[in-house]
Amino acid sequence: MKKRYKLALATASIALGFSVIQAKPAQAATLSGPINIYAAASLTDTLRQVETLYKQSNPNVTFMNTFGGSIGLANQIIMGKNPNPVDIFFSVSQAPLDSLQDANQLIEGTRQDILNNTLAIITPINSTLRISSVQDLLPPNKVAIGDPRSVPAGVFAQQLFANSGISGQLNLVLGTDVRNVLSLVSNNTVDAGIVYTTDALTALDKVKIAYTPPINLYSPIVYGSAVLRQTQNLDAAKDFNSFLRSPQALSVFQVSGFTPIPEPMTTGGSIAVGIVGLMMKRKVKTKAKAKAAVN
DSSP states (O other): OHHHHHHHHHHHHHHHHHHHHHHOOTTGGGOOOOEEEEEEGGGHHHHHHHHHHHHTTOTTOOEEEEEEOHHHHHHHHHTTOOSSOOOEEEEESHHHHHHHHHTTOBOTTOOEEEEEEOEEEEEETTOOOOOSSGGGGOTTOEEEEEOTTTOHHHHHHHHHHHHTTOTTOSEEEEESSHHHHHHHHHTTSSSEEEEEHHHHHTTTTTEEEEEOOOGGGSOOEEEEEEEBTTOSOHHHHHHHHHHTTSHHHHHHHHHTTOEEOOOOOOHHHHHHHHHHHHHHHHHHHHHHHHHHHHO
8 A cells, every 4th residue: 555655656746747847937036026916715725825835936926915705806906996906816706707807907818717616505513403405504594605796605605595496585694705604604603604615624623514515506616817917027927827727736726625627738747636636635534534523
């Protein structure tokens, strides 16, 4: 077993090495920051990990992050309410990026789809509420979702309710973003909440995934990014935006529970993402099970 693990790790390392050689830009050593990023709240932890990884090869680059509901962030950019020029927008759901594209805010050729996610219905860790269908969320239960006016997760939740035949029948509490919803559930302010699976995995010591609704009850959850025309650090912004789709970055996202969206890559890069991501994800699941067993 150890020999197989070592062989897999060696294969992934070699493959990843080839992909790094092929993907490394010639000007990387001259890039510097800051890079100002507006990103979905559900990317808070993982994006910072990817940035730390990027800085290993680009030590002069710094990052400024603003996390929140993707719809609200896009509206801020369109209305010119961002205090500093935004270099990269990293959104969940196609609609916020579409609105920026329609407003001629995106640099052509930089928009890309990167990740998929799923919804999870969560309850407080000590809750006795049993959920075997979406209908189990009906009153008297109090349910938290992201405010659909600014949070895509709330839009997906509304689709879930509509396709389950319970739209307009729930006792809802609206959160400012998915991390706020996560907090409302973990603090026992509500009986249940709807977040992305990746958010639930960050707090398994405070919440539990009570039910995973079928993915055909809501639209595909797609994360995408693009460089904005207002950028004042074009070279670094373009380089980091490309890095978000690199095997190294995708492996980090995969460990956190995101599903990388396939695109034509080098054979080495594909092997690296698959093998390294799978091994790291198994370690995360093992730790999660251990926490659940303790609780």
